[in-house]
Amino acid sequence: MDKHTEVRWHGRAQQGIVTAAKLLGESCMQAGAYVQAFPEFGPERMGAPVKAFNRVSETPIRRHCQVTNPGYVLIADPTLISGVDSGCGLTAGANEDAVYIINTAKSPEEMRSELGLVGKPARVYTVDAAHISIECIGRMMPNTPLLGALARVTEVVPLESVIENFRKNYTKKFGDKVIEGNVKAMQRGHDEVKGL
Amino acid sequence: MSDKKSPPIGGVIERGGTAHEYTTGGWRKFKPVVDHEKCINCLICWVVCPDSAIIAEEGKMIGFDMEHCKGCGLCASECPDKITAITMEEEAD
Amino acid sequence: MAIARNKREQMGLTGNSAVAMAMKQVNPDVFPAYPITPSTTVVEEFSSYVADGAVDTEFIAVESEHSAMSACVGAAAAGARVMTATSSQGLALMWEVLYIASGLRLPIVLCDGNRALSSPINIHCDHSDTMGARDSGWIHLYSETVQEAYDNIFQAVRIAEHPDVMLPVMVCLDGFITTHAIENVTPIGDEEAQEFVGEYKAKNSLLDTDNPVTVGAMALQEPYMVFKYQQSEAIKKAKDVVIEVGKEFEEKFGREYGLFESYRLEDAEVAVVILSSAAGTTKVAVDELRARGKKVGLLRPRLFRPLPHAEIAEALKGLKVVACLDRTDSMSGFGGPLFNDVRSVLYEVENRPLIFGRIFGLGGRDYQVKDALAVFEELLSTLETGKVDELIKYITFDPEAPLSVDGSGC
Numbered sequence: 001m002d003k004h005t006e007v008r009w010h011g012r013a014q015q016g017i018v019t020a021a022k023l024l025g026e027s028c029m030q031a032g033a034y035v036q037a038f039p040e041f042g043p044e045r046m047g048a049p050v051k052a053f054n055r056v057s058e059t060p061i062r063r064h065c066q067v068t069n070p071g072y073v074l075i076a077d078p079t080l081i082s083g084v085d086s087g088c089g090l091t092a093g094a095n096e097d098a099v100y101i102i103n104t105a106k107s108p109e110e111m112r113s114e115l116g117l118v119g120k121p122a123r124v125y126t127v128d129a130a131h132i133s134i135e136c137i138g139r140m141m142p143n144t145p146l147l148g149a150l151a152r153v154t155e156v157v158p159l160e161s162v163i164e165n166f167r168k169n170y171t172k173k174f175g176d177k178v179i180e181g182n183v184k185a186m187q188r189g190h191d192e193v194k195g196l
Numbered sequence: 197m198s199d200k201k202s203p204p205i206g207g208v209i210e211r212g213g214t215a216h217e218y219t220t221g222g223w224r225k226f227k228p229v230v231d232h233e234k235c236i237n238c239l240i241c242w243v244v245c246p247d248s249a250i251i252a253e254e255g256k257m258i259g260f261d262m263e264h265c266k267g268c269g270l271c272a273s274e275c276p277d278k279i280t281a282i283t284m285e286e287e288a289d
Numbered sequence: 290m291a292i293a294r295n296k297r298e299q300m301g302l303t304g305n306s307a308v309a310m311a312m313k314q315v316n317p318d319v320f321p322a323y324p325i326t327p328s329t330t331v332v333e334e335f336s337s338y339v340a341d342g343a344v345d346t347e348f349i350a351v352e353s354e355h356s357a358m359s360a361c362v363g364a365a366a367a368g369a370r371v372m373t374a375t376s377s378q379g380l381a382l383m384w385e386v387l388y389i390a391s392g393l394r395l396p397i398v399l400c401d402g403n404r405a406l407s408s409p410i411n412i413h414c415d416h417s418d419t420m421g422a423r424d425s426g427w428i429h430l431y432s433e434t435v436q437e438a439y440d441n442i443f444q445a446v447r448i449a450e451h452p453d454v455m456l457p458v459m460v461c462l463d464g465f466i467t468t469h470a471i472e473n474v475t476p477i478g479d480e481e482a483q484e485f486v487g488e489y490k491a492k493n494s495l496l497d498t499d500n501p502v503t504v505g506a507m508a509l510q511e512p513y514m515v516f517k518y519q520q521s522e523a524i525k526k527a528k529d530v531v532i533e534v535g536k537e538f539e540e541k542f543g544r545e546y547g548l549f550e551s552y553r554l555e556d557a558e559v560a561v562v563i564l565s566s567a568a569g570t571t572k573v574a575v576d577e578l579r580a581r582g583k584k585v586g587l588l589r590p591r592l593f594r595p596l597p598h599a600e601i602a603e604a605l606k607g608l609k610v611v612a613c614l615d616r617t618d619s620m621s622g623f624g625g626p627l628f629n630d631v632r633s634v635l636y637e638v639e640n641r642p643l644i645f646g647r648i649f650g651l652g653g654r655d656y657q658v659k660d661a662l663a664v665f666e667e668l669l670s671t672l673e674t675g676k677v678d679e680l681i682k683y684i685t686f687d688p689e690a691p692l693s694v695d696g697s698g699c
Contacts, residue, residue, distance in 0.1 A: 025471045026301040035301060038470035041327075041413065041653075060473075063573050064433075064466050064566035065657040205455055205523070206394035207508050207516045208493055212501030 005156060006067045007054035010090055011076030014046045016143030020074070021052035023147060027157045027165040028056045036061050049085050056156060068093045072154060076129070076142045078104040081114050090115060097121040101149050101193070103129035103142040108195035125153050125195035129185075132192065136185035137178065144182045148189030152196075159190050216264075220247065224267030226284040228260055234281035241271035241282060302474045304435045304467040308374070308400050308460070309334035311442035313344055314482035317398075318369035321349035321360035323379060326412045327464040328402035331374035354379040358386035365395035366504045368491030370446070373397070376464060377404035380418045384425075390457045391426025392520065393504060396449030396489075397457040399427075400442065403565070403616075404464040405652040413653020414464040416564065416617040420626050426520060428458040428527050429594040431564045433550075435472040437591075438462040440544055443477070446486045447534045453526045463566040465653065477542055485541060524595045531592050548597040550589040551604055553579060557586030559668035560605065562631050563614040564590060567649070567656045571614075574661035585665050590627070598634045605635060608642040610671045612664050614684075616650050624648070624681040643671055646681045660685050 007024065011017035018039040025037030033056050040051040053067040073094050075081070080088050081102075091098075102111050105128045112124040127149040129142035137144075144166075151159040163183050171179050204210050237257050242250040249265035251258040272282040302310065309331045312320070320339070324332040339348040349364075351357045357373055365371045375383065380401055390397050401419050405411040419429060428448060432438035438460060445458040462468060477485070493502045508516055528548065535546035552572050554560060561571050568589035578585045588604055590597075605611055613632070615625020623629065628646030635641045647664060650656040664684065671677055 022301075022471055029299060029301045029473055034473050036470055036472055037301070038466075041465045041469060062569035063658060064463070064470070064569045066655050068657065203512070203515055203519070205519055206392065206504070207506055207512070208393075209503035209506050210493060212503075214503070 003059070004055070004057045004061075005072065006070045007056070007072040007074065007156070008067050008070035008094070009052040009054075009074045009076065010080055010088060011050055011052075011142070012046075012080075013048050013050050015076045016141050017050065017052045017074070017076050020076075020143035020147055021054050023144075023162065023166060024054050024150070024157065025056075026169065027162045028054075030165050031157055031161050033057060034059060034061050040066060049080060049088050069095060070098060071095050072099045072150070072156070073101075074146050074150065075100065075102040076146060078102060078106070078111075081111075091117065091122075094122070097123070099154055100124045101146060101153065102126050103146060105131065123153070123195070125149060125193050127189050127193040129189060132185050132188045136188065137181040141182075141185075144185045145189030145192075148186035148191075149193035151186075152190045152193050159186065162186060219263045220266050221261075221263040224265060224287050226267045226269060227262070227287050228265065228267070228269070228271050228282050229285050230257065230259060231281045231283075232257075234279055236276075236279055236281070238276065238279075240274050240276070244270050244274045246270065299473045299475050301471045302435060302439075303330070303469050303471050304432075304438050304462050305330040305402065305469065306334060307435050307439035307474050307476075308442055308462070309338070310476065311439045311482075312372050312400075313338045314477070314479050315370070315372070315442065315446055315486050316344045316483070317346050317372045319347045319349065319360070319364035319371045320373060321351050321357045321364065321371070322373045323351050323354050323357045323375070325354070325376050325379040327404055327414075327468045328374045328376040328379075328400065330468075331400055331402070335374075354382040355386060358383035358390065361397045361399075362386060362390050362393065362395060363495075365390070365397050365491075366393065366494075367496045368494030370450075370489040371395075371397045372399070374400040374402070376402040377406055377412075377418045380422060381406060384422070387422055387425040387427060387457075389505070392516070394455040394520065394523070395457060396446075396455055398442065398445045398449055398460065399457065400438075400460045400462070402464040402468040403461050409652075411652040412464070414466050414566075414616070415651045415653070416461070416615070417651075419459055419461050420615075420617045420619070422459070423594055423626060426456065426524065427594065428454075428456055428524065428531075429592070430458065430460050430531075431591060431593055432460065432462040432467065433565055433568050433589060435462075435467055435470065436474050436544070437546075438467060439474055439476070440538065440542070440546065443482060443485055444531075444534045444538055444546065446489075447537075448527060448530050450489050451527075451530045451534075454523055454530050456520075456523055456527060461565065466566045475544075481541065485538070528592065528595050528597050528600075546591065548590070548592045548600050549604070550587075550591060552587040552589065554586035554588060554604060554608075556584055557608060558584040559610045559612075559665065559672055560586040560588055560608050561612050561614060561661070561664055561668070562588045562590070562605075562627060564593065564616065564627065567614065567616065567661075570656060570658055571661040571664075573658045574665055577658070577662065578665055583665070583669060585668070593627075596630055596634070598630075601631065602634050602638050605631070605642060606638045610668045610677075611635070611642045611644045612668050613644065613646045614664065615646060615648050618648050618651070618683075628681070643675070643677050645671070645677045645679065647684045648681070649683075649685045654685050656685050 009017040025035040036055040129145035249261040613628035624646035
């Protein structure tokens with residue numbers, strides 16, 4: 001990981017990206033880093049496009065503004081790329097060599113073209129997080145498989161730390177069945193990510 | 197203010213019953229007078245007096261605390277119509 | 290990256306969770322509250338602590354913020370240690386009772402998640418709410434980070450209850466930016482917290498029928514001014530108490546707190562004065578410019594009321610140009626409150642620096658490093674010309690294209 005890493009999550013309200021940012025922040029913190037995890041707030045409207053952010057750093061984080069130049073972009077809903085909600089600025093401000101991880105059944109090549117990143121140094125990965133979550137958790141919750149994929153393709157945080165934090169801090173809240181379903185989803189996201 | 201040099205902070209009055217030390221009897225224009233022959237000791241006057249100036253002992257109306265009675269006349273006004281034991285008289289100059 | 294594990298055990302907490310946890314550790318006697326965005330989760334989490342029996346607190350669910358503060362006043366007059374939380378319109382509805390709390394010298398601690406005031410309706414951060422209450426006789430502490438908001442709660446209790454002070458304290462943190470962001474927090478232990486705040490023994494209690502007192506008596510022409518003088522002296526004394534409590538906190542827990550934070554100010558020629566979370570973002574700009582050899586610095590007031598005027602004057606006296614950034618407009622037509630106060634403070638300074646005021650980030654409009662850099666650019670060009678171009682101006686905002694920022698909502 002760089003000295004200072006910035007992550008931007010794109011999704012729709014109720015897809016769990018705020019929780020994903022929280023989980024990522026906590027996991028990195030438990031690995032000893034300084035972190036921030038915060039959503040872009042607004043009225044809560046299920047299905048509306050939302051963003052969440054992370055900063056992870058070796059040194060205390062001073063900036064308290066939104067993340068505008070992310071090194072990592074996670075897209076929990078591929079319908080944000082085209083259609084009514086295109087123009088959500090998925091690539092806006094992102095570093096040239098940013099890492100993109102997208103929840104889709106499509107290939108990284110297809111997504112690279114849809115995002116307009118052909119010929120650019122950006123690294124594009126895909127994972128069928130929707131499918132994985134339905135199989136593991138029983139509902140469409142693409143956040144935890146995306147976290148697994150992030151752990152695999154980057155060095156932000158190892159998968160074991162993400163799982164350890166999740167089991168440690170959320171068992172009381174969710175119960176064993178949901179916890180283990182999500183752990184499985186993280187593991188599968190980690191194993192099944194394409195584009196490596 | 198109990199102590200003029202260091203008044204209590206926040207304007208708290210730090211003990212009860214301080215109103216007793218502030219005499220208001222001089223404010224009267226009319227004073228209440230009771231006719232003990234007529235009085236049935238119903239003590240309605242004691243209940244309504246805003247200045248706690250009705251002196252009552254062992255269930256009996258004894259008289260008035262003239263150091264605090266402001267002469268408002270509530271006692272006379274509330275004294276039952278058939279009794280009218282309390283009446284108001286002009287305060288002598 | 291091999292991340293070295295931090296020595297002390299840390300938690301990832303939002304500002305609101307951290308504040309609620311601090312309040313739990315203080316274990317106040319009474320907590321009257323009416324939830325409002327963005328401080329809702331303070332009230333929500335604290336009420337969970339009450340329901341779980343984690344605290345001995347009497348939680349009073351009230352029907353409005355006016356009632357919340359009224360219940361705070363009643364409970365504090367009864368001798369209880371009292372806390373509450375609010376934001377924006379909630380603080381506005383508490384208004385008349387805020388003055389009663391301070392006038393009665395009741396050491397209530399309130400946490401405000403700073404949020405804009407309506408209209409238009411907006412739930413995001415600016416300082417209009419607490420800045421409007423700046424002259425209500427409350428002590429105001431502004432927090433830059435989640436850690437500081439957490440630490441300020443404990444210190445607020447001690448400052449408020451100090452016998453020389455006996456005044457209510459407002460702990461302010463930026464709505465959403467700090468209230469809802471998870472950051473690293475090094476908590477203090479429950480026992481350490483209890484030891485630090487100590488037991489509160491009120492001088493009088495409304496409920497002590499053996500020693501009856503009157504609270505809220507009238508005080509007309511003569512005595513009124515006596516009590517206001519007392520209050521004015523008390524809030525002045527609060528400054529020393531803030532320093533003293535901050536020192537003790539540092540000795541015990543290793544984190545330093547004073548009246549304000551000076552950042553790379555020693556040899557600076559120009560500086561920004563700014564409150565709360567935006568100060569952090571500004572420090573990044575300071576570092577960037579320092580790396581380029583520019584003599585720039587920052588002053589972040591932590592204690593805003595009482596205003597540590599002599600100390601601020603001392604800290605700013607060597608500067609050539611100062612910019613005051615307000616996250617509110619006082620609508621006086623003469624800039625924000627921070628600008629006005631700091632400008633007034635500088636009047637006594639010999640060879641006083643030039644000063645200008647900028648209003649930024651209203652209603653949660655993002656204030657980024659580039660915005661801070663632009664202010665420093667203005668400062669440096671003013672340094673060169675020796676003349677302030679525009680005394681007061683809105684920034685993070687282009688009046689020619691006011692809605693030019695991404696308004697897509699995604």
